[in-house]
Amino acid sequence: MASRSAAAAFSPFALSAARRLVGLNMRKCSSKLATQQPPKPKRSPFRPEAVTHDWIGPPNPLSNLRPVVYFVPEDESELQRRLRRLRQETEDWNHEFWTQQNISFNKGKDSFISSQLSEKGLSLRDENGRRRTLGSEDMAVFYKSFLDTNRTRHSDYNKEWYRRNFLITLLMGRVALKASWRSITERCRKTRADDK
Amino acid sequence: MYKTPCSRLSGLIGVSVKQKLVQNVPECKQTARSLIQLHKRDPSNWLTYQHLNFLKRQYVAKNSSELHQRAVPKPAPTQTIVDERDVGVERRVQRIPAIAPVVADTVPQSEDITSQARPAISPSEPDTDDAPAQKDSASSGSATSGEPPHIHVETDEAKEARLDRQWKLLKVDVAELPDVYAKLAKIKLTALVVTSAAAGFAMAPVPFDPLIFFVASLGTCLASCTANSINQYFEVPFDSNMNRTKNRPLVRGQISPLHAVSFALACGVPGIALLSLAVNPLTGFLGALNIFLYTCCYTPLKRLSIANTWVGAVVGAIPPVMGWTAATGCLEPGALLMGGFLYCWQFPHFNALSWNLREDYSRGGYRMMSVTHPGMCKRVALRHSLGLVGLAALAPALDVTTWTFPVVSLPINLYISYLAFRFYRRGDRDSARKLFFCSLWHLPMLLLLALTCKKPRREQELEAGLVAPPTASPPLALQS
Numbered sequence: 001m002a003s004r005s006a007a008a009a010f011s012p013f014a015l016s017a018a019r020r021l022v023g024l025n026m027r028k029c030s031s032k033l034a035t036q037q038p039p040k041p042k043r044s045p046f047r048p049e050a051v052t053h054d055w056i057g058p059p060n061p062l063s064n065l066r067p068v069v070y071f072v073p074e075d076e077s078e079l080q081r082r083l084r085r086l087r088q089e090t091e092d093w094n095h096e097f098w099t100q101q102n103i104s105f106n107k108g109k110d111s112f113i114s115s116q117l118s119e120k121g122l123s124l125r126d127e128n129g130r131r132r133t134l135g136s137e138d139m140a141v142f143y144k145s146f147l148d149t150n151r152t153r154h155s156d157y158n159k160e161w162y163r164r165n166f167l168i169t170l171l172m173g174r175v176a177l178k179a180s181w182r183s184i185t186e187r188c189r190k191t192r193a194d195d196k
Numbered sequence: 197m198y199k200t201p202c203s204r205l206s207g208l209i210g211v212s213v214k215q216k217l218v219q220n221v222p223e224c225k226q227t228a229r230s231l232i233q234l235h236k237r238d239p240s241n242w243l244t245y246q247h248l249n250f251l252k253r254q255y256v257a258k259n260s261s262e263l264h265q266r267a268v269p270k271p272a273p274t275q276t277i278v279d280e281r282d283v284g285v286e287r288r289v290q291r292i293p294a295i296a297p298v299v300a301d302t303v304p305q306s307e308d309i310t311s312q313a314r315p316a317i318s319p320s321e322p323d324t325d326d327a328p329a330q331k332d333s334a335s336s337g338s339a340t341s342g343e344p345p346h347i348h349v350e351t352d353e354a355k356e357a358r359l360d361r362q363w364k365l366l367k368v369d370v371a372e373l374p375d376v377y378a379k380l381a382k383i384k385l386t387a388l389v390v391t392s393a394a395a396g397f398a399m400a401p402v403p404f405d406p407l408i409f410f411v412a413s414l415g416t417c418l419a420s421c422t423a424n425s426i427n428q429y430f431e432v433p434f435d436s437n438m439n440r441t442k443n444r445p446l447v448r449g450q451i452s453p454l455h456a457v458s459f460a461l462a463c464g465v466p467g468i469a470l471l472s473l474a475v476n477p478l479t480g481f482l483g484a485l486n487i488f489l490y491t492c493c494y495t496p497l498k499r500l501s502i503a504n505t506w507v508g509a510v511v512g513a514i515p516p517v518m519g520w521t522a523a524t525g526c527l528e529p530g531a532l533l534m535g536g537f538l539y540c541w542q543f544p545h546f547n548a549l550s551w552n553l554r555e556d557y558s559r560g561g562y563r564m565m566s567v568t569h570p571g572m573c574k575r576v577a578l579r580h581s582l583g584l585v586g587l588a589a590l591a592p593a594l595d596v597t598t599w600t601f602p603v604v605s606l607p608i609n610l611y612i613s614y615l616a617f618r619f620y621r622r623g624d625r626d627s628a629r630k631l632f633f634c635s636l637w638h639l640p641m642l643l644l645l646a647l648t649c650k651k652p653r654r655e656q657e658l659e660a661g662l663v664a665p666p667t668a669s670p671p672l673a674l675q676s
Contacts, residue, residue, distance in 0.1 A: 047363075053367045054366035055363045055364065055365060055366060056364055056448075057363045057364075058359070058362035059436065059442070063437075064436045064437045064442065065436050066447070066448070066449060068366065069363075098433060101437075101559070101561070102559065105558070105559045136551075136554065136570075136623065136625070137570065137623065139554070139555070140567065140570045142558075143554055143555065143557075143567045143568075144558075144568045146558055147558055147561065147563055147567060147568060148568075150561065154561040155499070155500060157561075158496065158500075161433065162430065162496075165432070165453065168453060169429075169453045169454050172453065176454065
């Protein structure tokens with residue numbers, strides 16, 4: 001039991017032999033398959049089931065952040081649960097922030113471009129049907145205003161992100177230490193039992 | 197036969213061989229592998245015979261065998277790719293042999309029924325119709341009409357399979373670790389930092405001690421690795437949103453944040469200890485100061501104020517000072533001059549770089565001069581490029597180099613100033629790029645020239661009156 005949780009805690013550290021994921025390598029060489037975990041059994045669309053480790057996915061098109069599917073071991077300790085919850089929360093909070101950021105940036109940019117173009121009396125698309133773009137000096141006005149309007153929002157996000165990041169790392173450290181301590185003591189106990 | 201050097205020929209041969217392979221898969225495992233390897237070597241081969249329509253029907257995706265090639269006609273270049281981010285990242289994220297990335301191309305064309313692995317965007321994305329590959333549509337039109345139901349079943353699975361492949365285990369792959377560490381430590385930047393420290397060391401007017409030189413370089417390298425790792429650890433969500441940085445190891449989840457911090461500590465503690473104990477405490481202090489400035493001042497400041505560029509310039513200026521103090525053990529004007537070169541150089545370098553990244557910086561919330569004060573950005577770059585000329589002239593006055601140095605370095609300093617002036621006047625992408633690339637070779641050249649024009653120690657000692665001049669010839673003759 002401890003070994004499994006140790007494995008989970010060590011998932012960042014897991015020093016397995018160099019085995020590539022099947023999907024990466026396209027060639028389902030049987031020898032490789034046998035030594036890997038079976039391909040994900042049942043899952044909801046596009047989200048694998050975490051059997052032994054967490055999974056990290058492709059970047060979300062809105063927030064550009066990668067979602068993680070967390071592995072929940074059966075003997076998850078309080079600390080591990082806290083860590084997993086914090087990571088999940090932070091991931092959701094980050095996703096929220098960046099989605100909003102990207103959306104508002106793109107909307108602001110489009111409205112700025114169209115307002116500038118209409119001021120100049122130009123249409124949105126030129127003769128070839130391509131969208132008109134503004135020069136870098138003009139766009140710089142928008143970029144600066146975007147940064148200025150969002151200044152407090154950004155600095156609040158920064159502080160919160162630094163705090164969460166630090167806390168997550170601290171918890172990870174504690175979990176890892178606990179797991180290694182447990183595995184060491186178990187090993188000692190086992191050798192003592194064997195000696196007897 | 198499979199190793200023919202002629203790439204086109206091998207392509208056509210490959211196709212005919214594939215037909216045979218399809219029939220005799222169990223017997224041809226070895227040949228399949230060599231074929232795949234051959235294709236791996238020349239990914240551009242796909243272009244040559246992919247456009248030959250009649251060959252398309254022979255492409256097979258055999259799910260049950262090792263011949264797992266999923267060939268797709270190369271998409272027309274003018275398509276709007278909806279899942280571009282997905283696609284692009286998948287290509288970069290997965291180190292699939294060259295054949296496989298073709299799968300990731302979102303070809304929204306309905307004619308790709310022959311390939312079972314086609315992730316069909318066509319049913320769901322009507323807006324990609326505006327870029328059909330006209331030459332392909334004619335031939336496959338007939339084929340399409342015959343098998344619509346077949347497509348949907350296949351393609352949903354295929355799309356799911358493709359998206360599944362983009363999920364990776366959050367587990368450390370030991371084989372990848374060296375590469376991951378290199379990226380985490382920004383090894384190329386570290387190499388430049390060590391070079392500048394080595395230049396500072398070499399310019400110091402003391403006998404060259406190779407052991408101390410090596411130890412100082414190693415210590416600087418480790419300190420730089422630490423600083424870069426912590427920087428990446430702090431900036432994960434920002435890096436994910438910028439094109440330049442979205443493939444960093446922490447963003448991709450190749451290692452955990454704890455692992456990155458442990459790596460940083462494992463580099464930093466020995467590095468600073470090495471510098472403080474094996475070299476001298478001043479150098480160790482400067483190394484620690486630099487790490488602190490970079491991680492705790494520059495990195496947070498990037499999002500708060502444009503002053504980050506000046507702090508960053510100081511961070512860049514400290515390594516040559518460290519090199520000098522490693523050699524001499526004390527902070528001298530010469531050390532500050534070497535630092536000054538790096539400090540002035542940073543501005544044209546960074547301002548030009550950041551000029552073309554303004555949109556990314558703005559969206560990511562970074563406050564850079566190029567975004568908020570574009571005029572100042574260009575002025576500062578120009579000012580500091582001209583400052584380089586002034587500093588070069590100062591070098592002989594401080595006894596760091598002979599008078600030949602300002603003369604010899606004038607051409608390259610004038611050139612970078614000219615490019616900075618062009619950038620100042622035009623302020624467009626092209627002039628910014630030119631300035632940036634110039635700065636990349638300008639600095640090593642400058643340091644090399646300084647090294648070649650370094651003031652010989654004998655002269656310095658003579659001038660300081662430390663050594664009695666030889667009685668036969670007057671001291672002046674030695675200075676020629």
